[in-house]
Amino acid sequence: MSEIENTPNDNQQPITQSWFTSWFDSPYYHILYKERNYREAQLFMDTLTHYLNLPEKAKVLDLACGKGRHSIYLNQLGFDVLGADLSENSIAEASKNNNATLHFEVHDMREPFDKKYDAIFNLFTSFGYFENEADNLTTLKAIKESLTEYGFAVIDFMNVNQVIDTLVPEETKTVDAIVFHIKRYLKDGHIYKEIDFEDNGQQFHFTEKVRALTLADFQQMMDEAGIYLLDIFGDYKLKKFHKTDSERLILIFK
Incomplete structure (x- = not known):
């Protein structure tokens, strides 16, 4: 359920990839989510960088940057930005925008x-994907180690309760003449999204699987990682977090 297996030839052993390795590197991922509200995302970047009072030309890491749209905007705000992502296809596309103060890897x-960064942003629920639970803590420790002494990190996660x-449970969405059939459910502490569609006569199936991490889960991991949680917000305007009805769980730490 959580992984996608590639079919080997006679001389190969089966290759198993994590679901996010296959799905995020697929062109269909970007097709399905092409209508995301990027203006809202830019306003969030404006609000967040103002709140953090980042110095001019601060070094910013956009962690899990995808094709780099938000890295590009952060760079336009005057920051020295590195966008990093596991998807080789996304980074290849993002790297077309490289300049003296914007890079991707x-x-x-x-x-x-x-290198050390003045700010590290992990945006739009790009956390909690790993099959091994310990990898979430490992990621937090890696973020901590990559910050400057006075740097800030931000994780923008879904509010699991909401x-x-x-x-x-079920939804059909048509994008670029492709009909995506989507099913969502909670199982074993994870929120699943099953995505089925047909294109050019071929059937496709992908699975998204995200750990249903609550504020308490993050607090426990951060305590273990030696991270100091500074603020908690519930939406992109940085309003107070409410457990039951906030749209987001935005964590600011150092």
């Missing part, structure tokens, strides 16, 4: 970086 978020309460 393929990187596993479980590994710390060689998501579960409003979960839409």
